[in-house]
Amino acid sequence: MRKASPDPQIEARRREPVPETVDPAIEALVHDVIGKVADKWTMLILEALHDHGTLRFTQLGKAVGRISQKMLTQTLRQMEKDGLVRRTVHPVIPPHVDYTLTPLGESLGAAFCGVWIWAETHHAEIQRARASFAEREAATSRLMASD
């Protein structure tokens, strides 16, 4: 059942190089930014602040869901470094700290909006895709077993 004869179409694509479209320097920068930003906690905090406007530390933690204080602090610091959030300390006792998005963070939140909407729209499809993948996998292993 093995097809070992070379398909001419495939053969044609054999030594075809990777088509380049954009400047590699820009690519590197964008990849770096994506690397920093494409993090679960960053995205979730971004969403929470985008939705609620201004939140305090513990409120933010509850809004995000199951995040540890450590990760919350860590991610917020990184986001502050990147200029995405503004941290306001009110020198009262007990301490009171407010977090809010900067215009830059706000614009990123807006850019991510499409992704939230996608997730809300398509999560059912993903679940179906997973089920059918599991199905195919099971079928394959049945084939292997009867080999």
Next chain:
Amino acid sequence: MRKASPDPQIEARRREPVPETVDPAIEALVHDVIGKVADKWTMLILEALHDHGTLRFTQLGKAVGRISQKMLTQTLRQMEKDGLVRRTVHPVIPPHVDYTLTPLGESLGAAFCGVWIWAETHHAEIQRARASFAEREAATSRLMASD
């Protein structure tokens, strides 16, 4: 210089609960999807396939940049499970495997488009923000030292 008297505005926000806006069940689902998808390699592979259409394994690796074979395989498998990519095996020797986005993956790529554009537009701002954060940090530590 410490202001310990309670600010009435802050006091008012003291026991204010986190404002809830959406159904927590939907939230949980979306967070789950985001958790799966908000991964550096997933986003980069998604971008590469969105740009180039169909790519083979090694081409894809080069298009993404510095990714190890292990991560490439692993991430592709996950994306296949989630129904984002279609994997086509041509039974020839040497092996030939094509990867392409499914309609679902294509729609996610479109949703992420806004984020690529954001990254391209704002990476200079991020770098400036980082510099000014470092500046402020240095100023703070100078203050601490002269304390």
Next chain:
DNA sequence: ATTTATACGCACCAAATGGAGAGTGTAGGA
């Protein structure tokens, strides 16, 4: 006098992530 509330910092530990390098199977070319 004791507790509570807040926003952390720190130390320790487990688990996940990710990279490097070697191995695999086989047809066709040097």
Next chain:
DNA sequence: TCCTACACTCTCCATTTGGTGCGTATAAAT
């Protein structure tokens, strides 16, 4: 006859991530 191409898989190892629990300062409430 040996080498190369391709798309992996596997093992070993280092780094990173993330959680838990404890400590802290201090005013107000009990």
